[in-house]
Amino acid sequence: MNSADFRDLILIGHVIRPQGLTGLLRIVSYAQSEETFLQAGSVFIPDARNELEERGIISVKPHGRVYLLQLAGLNSAEQAENLRGAELFIPKNGLTRDEYEYFHYELLGLNVYLVNGHYLGVLKKIFPTGSNDVYVVENQGKEFLIPAIHQVVKEIHVAEKKMIISPLKGLLDLE
Helix, strand or coil: CCHHHHHHEEEEEEEEEEECCCCEEEEEECCCCCHHHHHHCEEEEECCCCCEEEEEEEEEEEECCEEEEEECCCCCHHHHHCCCCCEEEEEHHHCCCCCCCCCHHHHCCCEEEECCCCEEEEEEEEEECCCCEEEEEEECCEEEEEECCCCCEEEEECCCCEEEECCCCCCCCCC
């Protein structure tokens, strides 16, 4: 697979360091559960030439705030050490979701409007907080922090690059 195929992939995590002596990797996951890795079946890892190497997933399990990932062909701490800091990608088309669930890459760049039609800004960042994500909406140097909850986010139209929100009382300072 070559670098032109990056557009078909989504960043799913990165390697922190080896774990133990058997090639196990300690990773930060951007997915909500290990199920995303298991459904994908393999990950793509860029090498020094930015070419992608596919590695099958043998196992993945939560370990505190990180995950432990075992990949095919990694059998020693030395081999795992070569992947320290590496980014992990999976194909976008391998992701599954519910009807009202969106991936971060789909939401970033959406134009955000209030239910009354007032333009608020562009969704620039997303912070996972545990209970719900927080959207950072920017407009002319000003940032608005929007909780990603059903009471606030009313509509999302990815194809139209548009989100409509109904802010809770006191959430926005529009002056």
